[in-house]
Amino acid sequence: MVMDGLGDRAVKELNWQTPLQAANRPNLNWFAEHGASGIVDIIGPGIRPGSDTAHLAILGYDPYLVYTGRGPFEAAGIGIVGNKGDVAFRCNFATVDEHLVVTDRRAGRIKEPDTAELAASLSGITIDGVQITVKEATEHRAVLLLRGEGLSAKVSDVDPHGDTKIHEAVPMDRDAKRTAKVVNAFVKRSYEVLNEHPVNQRRSKEGKPVANILLPRGAGIFPDIQPFEERYGMTAACVAGVSLIKGICRVCGLEVVEAKGATGGLDTDMLAKTRVALEQMESHDLVLMNVKASDIVSHDGNAQGKVKVVERLDEMAGLLREKLPENAVVAFVADHCTPIEVKDHSGDPVPLLIYCQGIVKDGNLTYDEGAAAKGGLGRIRGKDIMPILIDKAGRSEKFGS
Amino acid sequence: MVMDGLGDRAVKELNWQTPLQAANRPNLNWFAEHGASGIVDIIGPGIRPGSDTAHLAILGYDPYLVYTGRGPFEAAGIGIVGNKGDVAFRCNFATVDEHLVVTDRRAGRIKEPDTAELAASLSGITIDGVQITVKEATEHRAVLLLRGEGLSAKVSDVDPHGDTKIHEAVPMDRDAKRTAKVVNAFVKRSYEVLNEHPVNQRRSKEGKPVANILLPRGAGIFPDIQPFEERYGMTAACVAGVSLIKGICRVCGLEVVEAKGATGGLDTDMLAKTRVALEQMESHDLVLMNVKASDIVSHDGNAQGKVKVVERLDEMAGLLREKLPENAVVAFVADHCTPIEVKDHSGDPVPLLIYCQGIVKDGNLTYDEGAAAKGGLGRIRGKDIMPILIDKAGRSEKFGS
Numbered sequence: 001m002v003m004d005g006l007g008d009r010a011v012k013e014l015n016w017q018t019p020l021q022a023a024n025r026p027n028l029n030w031f032a033e034h035g036a037s038g039i040v041d042i043i044g045p046g047i048r049p050g051s052d053t054a055h056l057a058i059l060g061y062d063p064y065l066v067y068t069g070r071g072p073f074e075a076a077g078i079g080i081v082g083n084k085g086d087v088a089f090r091c092n093f094a095t096v097d098e099h100l101v102v103t104d105r106r107a108g109r110i111k112e113p114d115t116a117e118l119a120a121s122l123s124g125i126t127i128d129g130v131q132i133t134v135k136e137a138t139e140h141r142a143v144l145l146l147r148g149e150g151l152s153a154k155v156s157d158v159d160p161h162g163d164t165k166i167h168e169a170v171p172m173d174r175d176a177k178r179t180a181k182v183v184n185a186f187v188k189r190s191y192e193v194l195n196e197h198p199v200n201q202r203r204s205k206e207g208k209p210v211a212n213i214l215l216p217r218g219a220g221i222f223p224d225i226q227p228f229e230e231r232y233g234m235t236a237a238c239v240a241g242v243s244l245i246k247g248i249c250r251v252c253g254l255e256v257v258e259a260k261g262a263t264g265g266l267d268t269d270m271l272a273k274t275r276v277a278l279e280q281m282e283s284h285d286l287v288l289m290n291v292k293a294s295d296i297v298s299h300d301g302n303a304q305g306k307v308k309v310v311e312r313l314d315e316m317a318g319l320l321r322e323k324l325p326e327n328a329v330v331a332f333v334a335d336h337c338t339p340i341e342v343k344d345h346s347g348d349p350v351p352l353l354i355y356c357q358g359i360v361k362d363g364n365l366t367y368d369e370g371a372a373a374k375g376g377l378g379r380i381r382g383k384d385i386m387p388i389l390i391d392k393a394g395r396s397e398k399f400g401s
Numbered sequence: 402m403v404m405d406g407l408g409d410r411a412v413k414e415l416n417w418q419t420p421l422q423a424a425n426r427p428n429l430n431w432f433a434e435h436g437a438s439g440i441v442d443i444i445g446p447g448i449r450p451g452s453d454t455a456h457l458a459i460l461g462y463d464p465y466l467v468y469t470g471r472g473p474f475e476a477a478g479i480g481i482v483g484n485k486g487d488v489a490f491r492c493n494f495a496t497v498d499e500h501l502v503v504t505d506r507r508a509g510r511i512k513e514p515d516t517a518e519l520a521a522s523l524s525g526i527t528i529d530g531v532q533i534t535v536k537e538a539t540e541h542r543a544v545l546l547l548r549g550e551g552l553s554a555k556v557s558d559v560d561p562h563g564d565t566k567i568h569e570a571v572p573m574d575r576d577a578k579r580t581a582k583v584v585n586a587f588v589k590r591s592y593e594v595l596n597e598h599p600v601n602q603r604r605s606k607e608g609k610p611v612a613n614i615l616l617p618r619g620a621g622i623f624p625d626i627q628p629f630e631e632r633y634g635m636t637a638a639c640v641a642g643v644s645l646i647k648g649i650c651r652v653c654g655l656e657v658v659e660a661k662g663a664t665g666g667l668d669t670d671m672l673a674k675t676r677v678a679l680e681q682m683e684s685h686d687l688v689l690m691n692v693k694a695s696d697i698v699s700h701d702g703n704a705q706g707k708v709k710v711v712e713r714l715d716e717m718a719g720l721l722r723e724k725l726p727e728n729a730v731v732a733f734v735a736d737h738c739t740p741i742e743v744k745d746h747s748g749d750p751v752p753l754l755i756y757c758q759g760i761v762k763d764g765n766l767t768y769d770e771g772a773a774a775k776g777g778l779g780r781i782r783g784k785d786i787m788p789i790l791i792d793k794a795g796r797s798e799k800f801g802s
Contacts, residue, residue, distance in 0.1 A: 399468075
């Protein structure tokens with residue numbers, strides 16, 4: 001159970017407690033009393049993880065080896081899982097004038113079904129032997145995937161990130177020349193196709209900004225990630241509301257299971273998610289569950305809101321406590337800290353709590369940053385979590401004899 | 402003092418204590434009170450060590466760099482310490498019919514002196530420029546050592562591990578072709594020599610199965626291990642009953658000292674072993690003592706038996722407490738956990754306890770998995786132990802100025 005951005009620092013408004021410490025959390029504390037706690041440097045001490053690199057580490061991959069940027073994981077989040085060597089870009093549908101100056105970077109926050117129709121009109125074309133796939137994402141967002149020989153992610157953004165003329169994609173090294181050429185040709189084509197598109201003709205008549213160009217940014221090459229099942233000999237599922245987390249799990253070969261009511265927002269149905277996770281445990285060896293709500297309130301700097309989210313997380317823990325199979329191994333962890341005062345991820349270690357039959361209790365009675373730092377698991381790295389859980393589950397291989 | 406397989410998990414039969422926690426252990430606890438404890442990932446978090454890789458790590462070697470399989474250490478265990486590049490095999494003396502079908506994989510559990518005579522008849526021959534050494538081991542077991550240019554351990558087992566026709570050694574890569582050829586020629590020769598051997602003619606008359614072939618398996622190449630004394634500038638001795646542990650220590654250049662009554666079994670004379678270890682401290686800078694009994698009861702899943710073994714280990718600690726030279730540094734550790742419920746090695750960290758004059762006490766009053774996890778040494782790696790002990794002994798070199 002990954003509680004996104006859960007870890008925090010002492011908050012003045014909470015009488016110098018952390019939100020976790022300030023919350024009523026009988027179930028998490030029960031697990032602490034009957035399990036063992038520790039703190040985890042998800043990437044390394046003082047290193048601020050992204051949610052993407054953090055989840056890679058929690059799944060046992062070394063993000064320094066396999067993380068190639070957010071693009072591929074965003075693409076996978078909306079269902080486009082590329083092959084090794086494919087290059088993915090995050091894109092905006094935007095409005096430009098005839099000089100290609102951006103007049104609305106979000107094309108009036110255009111959304112489905114318009115974006116789906118526009119994406120379809122760009123998808124499937126080939127430029128210089130490179131196959132193009134475009135798929136709409138949330139609101140005005142989309143993903144562009146290039147597939148072909150000798151592609152590189154070392155190209156600069158076309159999106160000018162402001163209301164100026166669009167940029168040319170510039171190759172950042174010699175190997176990226178071809179990719180930059182393809183990207184620039186594609187952007188030109190997107191303007192030609194979209195500017196005349198019936199959807200935009202209709203929008204124009206309705207007085208809405210047209211989405212007459214696609215602006216790629218954040219290129220990333222699909223990494224060579226050994227599928228989870230091949231790596232560990234275990235099947236795995238993911239229950240998450242947030243697209244990026246789904247994408248990471250998909251790229252690692254986990255089955256992404258939809259839970260009704262899991263939105264990735266504050267309105268998410270946490271208990272529904274927990275029930276789906278419990279169900280998935282019947283057919284999968286590992287289930288990763290991510291809850292984003294704790295990160296959302298943290299980015300907002302909302303201390304009281306975070307306390308309330310923790311109390312909802314504790315209800316999830318209560319359901320797990322009630323329904324967990326006897327031989328299950330469960331870990332409660334955060335992917336990173338998002339301190340209320342920082343309103344962004346920090347490099348603080350996150351509290352980890354492992355519970356299973358036979359675990360040697362460490363005397364902790366609560367689950368929080370302070371108690372975890374004195375727990376029996378000591379201080380470990382994010383990539384250590386998976387080997388420990390696998391060993392607790394009796395599935396580890398012996399090295400030597 | 403390496404207490405083999407000592408670490409454990411909470412055991413229901415022991416009221417959810419570990420065997421170490423359940424045992425009466427006044428002397429180990431005395432050392433805990435006057436020393437400092439910690440937990441050790443012998444290889445890494447969650448990684449299940451073998452006794453061989455674990456002892457390499459405890460001696461300060463990186464098993465990922467120097468461990469080349471069990472074969473060479475088994476060979477060294479019975480006294481054949483090869484050079485770098487020599488290839489060792491574990492072997493059985495077996496009975497085959499005229500079609501080379503195995504009829505008894507242990508040749509009626511043949512043993513010395515028969516095996517010694519048979520081994521001698523195969524030892525010293527040369528095939529294709531490769532020198533052959535064969536030496537008898539426990540019961541029907543033996544070791545085969547090949548010495549020559551360009552050998553490889555990437556050859557499959559001749560031993561079919563069942564009552565079928567013997568296998569051909571197959572090279573697993575191009576570099577192993579020559580080795581496979583030599584092994585196959587040797588096995589053929591072993592049949593020719595042994596089938597006619599007077600020992601077997603006598604056994605045949607006595608109605609006992611003949612040991613008319615030697616079946617190699619588990620090839621391993623002798624690693625390039627820097628001798629302990631060269632590495633650390635210290636002399637070292639090993640007191641162990643188990644052949645594999647002796648082998649590891651021999652390959653690392655430790656002097657293996659026999660202790661009368663040290664059997665590597667439950668019947669071992671632990672106090673005799675301790676007395677020999679104390680004696681050896683007069684002539685060696687480091688003495689490694691291994692006691693196997695705790696691992697044996699663990700593999701049997703015998704919780705009460707393990708508690709009793711711990712109480713015998715505590716008597717050893719008592720003798721150390723009484724006789725230890727004033728300036729000695731002593732470490733109590735396990736090479737791995739062998740939880741009663743698992744009946745095999747696990748990847749759990751092991752409890753470590755270091756005692757010497759001047760050590761900063763950590764407030765622990767007991768030596769066990771739970772207390773160690775909260776001890777002053779924190780959570781370290783197996784290969785960290787040796788540098789720490791060397792430093793406590795005032796023998797470490799300064800890095801920088």
